[in-house]
Amino acid sequence: MVANTPPAAARRDSYTVESLLAVTVEVFNTRGYDGTSMEDLSRAAGISKSSIYHHVRGKEELLRLAVGRALDGLFAILDEPGALEGRPVERLEHVVRRTAEVLLAELPYVTLLLRVRGNTAAEQWALGRRREFDHRVAELVRAAADDGDLRGDVAPRLATRLLFGMINSIVEWYHPVGGPQAGTPGDGDDAADRIVEAVVRLAFGGLRSKG
Amino acid sequence: MVANTPPAAARRDSYTVESLLAVTVEVFNTRGYDGTSMEDLSRAAGISKSSIYHHVRGKEELLRLAVGRALDGLFAILDEPGALEGRPVERLEHVVRRTAEVLLAELPYVTLLLRVRGNTAAEQWALGRRREFDHRVAELVRAAADDGDLRGDVAPRLATRLLFGMINSIVEWYHPVGGPQAGTPGDGDDAADRIVEAVVRLAFGGLRSKG
DNA sequence: AGCGTAACCGAATGATCGGTCGGTACAAGA
DNA sequence: TCTTGTACCGACCGATCATTCGGTTACGCT
Numbered sequence: 376m377v378a379n380t381p382p383a384a385a386r387r388d389s390y391t392v393e394s395l396l397a398v399t400v401e402v403f404n405t406r407g408y409d410g411t412s413m414e415d416l417s418r419a420a421g422i423s424k425s426s427i428y429h430h431v432r433g434k435e436e437l438l439r440l441a442v443g444r445a446l447d448g449l450f451a452i453l454d455e456p457g458a459l460e461g462r463p464v465e466r467l468e469h470v471v472r473r474t475a476e477v478l479l480a481e482l483p484y485v486t487l488l489l490r491v492r493g494n495t496a497a498e499q500w501a502l503g504r505r506r507e508f509d510h511r512v513a514e515l516v517r518a519a520a521d522d523g524d525l526r527g528d529v530a531p532r533l534a535t536r537l538l539f540g541m542i543n544s545i546v547e548w549y550h551p552v553g554g555p556q557a558g559t560p561g562d563g564d565d566a567a568d569r570i571v572e573a574v575v576r577l578a579f580g581g582l583r584s585k586g
Numbered sequence: 587m588v589a590n591t592p593p594a595a596a597r598r599d600s601y602t603v604e605s606l607l608a609v610t611v612e613v614f615n616t617r618g619y620d621g622t623s624m625e626d627l628s629r630a631a632g633i634s635k636s637s638i639y640h641h642v643r644g645k646e647e648l649l650r651l652a653v654g655r656a657l658d659g660l661f662a663i664l665d666e667p668g669a670l671e672g673r674p675v676e677r678l679e680h681v682v683r684r685t686a687e688v689l690l691a692e693l694p695y696v697t698l699l700l701r702v703r704g705n706t707a708a709e710q711w712a713l714g715r716r717r718e719f720d721h722r723v724a725e726l727v728r729a730a731a732d733d734g735d736l737r738g739d740v741a742p743r744l745a746t747r748l749l750f751g752m753i754n755s756i757v758e759w760y761h762p763v764g765g766p767q768a769g770t771p772g773d774g775d776d777a778a779d780r781i782v783e784a785v786v787r788l789a790f791g792g793l794r795s796k797g
Numbered sequence: 798a799g800c801g802t803a804a805c806c807g808a809a810t811g812a813t814c815g816g817t818c819g820g821t822a823c824a825a826g827a
Numbered sequence: 828t829c830t831t832g833t834a835c836c837g838a839c840c841g842a843t844c845a846t847t848c849g850g851t852t853a854c855g856c857t
Contacts, residue, residue, distance in 0.1 A: 389834070409620035410705050413815060425817080426835050434815065464794075490701075494621050526795045529784045537788055540755020541748050548747050573740045577748055581792030583675075584737045600804070624845060636847080637805050645845065 392430050392440070395420060399437045400483040408438055408487075409494070438487070439497040445484035446504045448477045453511055464524035467515045468575065475542050475574045479549070479567045486546040512539065538578055545570060603641050603651070606631060610648045611694040619649055619698075620705070649698070650708040656695035657715045659688045664722055675735035678726045679786065686753050686785045690760070690778040697757040723750065749789055756781060 398420045402411050413434060417424040431437055452458060457469035478485045488505070491498045516538075517531040525534065549570065609631045613622050624645060628635040642648055663669060668680035689696045699716070702709045727749075728742040736745065760781065 405703070406705060407618070407620055407703050409618055410703070412813075414813090422834085423836050424815090425837080428816070429834060492616070492618050492621070494617060524795060525793050526787070526791065529787055530780070533781065533784050534788065534793060536759055537752050537755065537784060538793065540758065541752035544748065544751020544755055547751065569741070570744065573744050573748060576737070576740055577745065577792065579792050579794045580737065581788065581790050582736050582745060582749065583790045584735060623843075625843090633804085634806050635845090636807080639846070640804060 390420065390422065390426075390430060395427070395430050396437065396440055396444075397483075400441045400487055403438070403441070404483055404486050404490075407490070435495055435497045438491075438495070439500070441484050442488045442491060442497070442501040445481055445488040446501065446508070448481045448485070449474065449508055450504075452477060453508075458515075462524065463515055463518035463522055467512075467519050468579065470512060470515060471538065471542065471578055472571055472575050474539070475545065475571045476567075478542065478545055479551075479564075479570065482546065482549065482551065485543075489543050489546055509535070509539065541578065542574055545574075601631065601633065601637075601641060606638070606641050607648065607651055607655075608694075611652045611698055614649070614652070615694055615697050615701075618701070646706055646708045649702075649706070650711070652695050653699040653702060653708070653712040656692055656699040657712065657719070659692045659696070660685065660719055661715075663688060664719075669726075673735065674726055674729035674733055678723075678730050679790065681723060681726060682749065682753065682789055683782055683786050685750070686756065686782045687778075689753065689756055690762075690775075690781065693757065693760065693762065696754075700754050700757055720746070720750065752789065753785055756785075 399416055402415055402419045406415060413424050413427060416437075417427060420427070431440070452470055452473045455469070455473065457473070458466050460466070461469075488501060491501045491505075493499045493502045513532055513535045516525065516535045519525050520527070520531045525531070549566075551564065551566070610627055613626055613630045617626060624635050624638060627638060627648075631638070642651070663681055663684045666680070666684065668684070669677050671677070672680075699712060702712045702716075704710045704713050724743055724746045727736065727746045730736050731738070731742045731745075736742070760777075762775070762777070
């Protein structure tokens, strides 16, 4: 392998692609990708506009890196044991719960992904990968419906879209307390846990009380 | 009433603000507001860039007119008899159904509204009005929960957000056949009806089969 | 026919866009 | 101490942005 790289933090005022990306995604999410200028980014990152080009090839690469990270997190769910073993309805519940969890854990990146419209090449690539994810989930819904475990009066494809529409809508209003860097691994974020539980309960049980 | 205005269609090659708006909203929705140039609009409308300024004050006014139309449609729901009379849970079901219906009837305008981020003054005005609508609905959910008609293990505010997140997500994938001008009043659009029914069933009953 | 005016246009404006360029500061290895 | 390479910068580039301006066209009305 390559020689161990010197720790990036040792160099003074040093930006990683990763840390630059974190700042970038925040700005993209507040002002929109098209509404964000490279000068906006340089101001937010505290370095000059031209310095950004030392780390990445351009604006579009920042977008591609960000949405790629979100997509990697989502696709990893489909390879988890809980998504591969058991009855389809149980595998579906696992995917629903984990999708909500990943969305909350990678909130800024998933937010950006969900707002992509397909204007540039990077955006169309992201849209294609999203479609593939939706397709895989739709198959799971269909399998659960074939088992008779899902209600028969709503088409599986339609149910999939509405279900994930509900999950994805979390990015429209949820903002973790103390900014995005809060919620360290293993600390058990209360608010996020409540949201995940609500999603699973509403998705499978509905709003109406049983009484 | 006012004197009958000479029919706009009588003048040759004449654009109404309304017809210009319809073209504009389509372009805004495909390319995004910030990603749309006035030249994009002029090309789509078939008139020159400067001619657009004869009808409206500028790009931002087009946005304000479009989202205003969507908001008027949504707020009108809250004044309907079905939203004012009966048990809260029944009024809520009426609002849910009608919101989905209005969203489908005014699809391009509501789509644009839901993508507004608050960059310009017009966008912030729209966000404020949206918040007010959400607030009024959240009160209805709380009232239904107080009656014991909604499940007690999900907070009303959270349920409201997820519920309307599901409804609003329709704009992400639904495209009426034959373009936006199809679906004349009273013709009973099959696909749209199925979506509305699915929304109401999933919202109140959930995915899981009763068996 | 002649007037008023709504609808329209091409060309230009300053501002801002994403991106490039030549060069400087500085830490690490020799 | 000298060399090398990373991180960074100010100044600049052509392109594109929303908007403006000075007209021209053609319709409705008298």
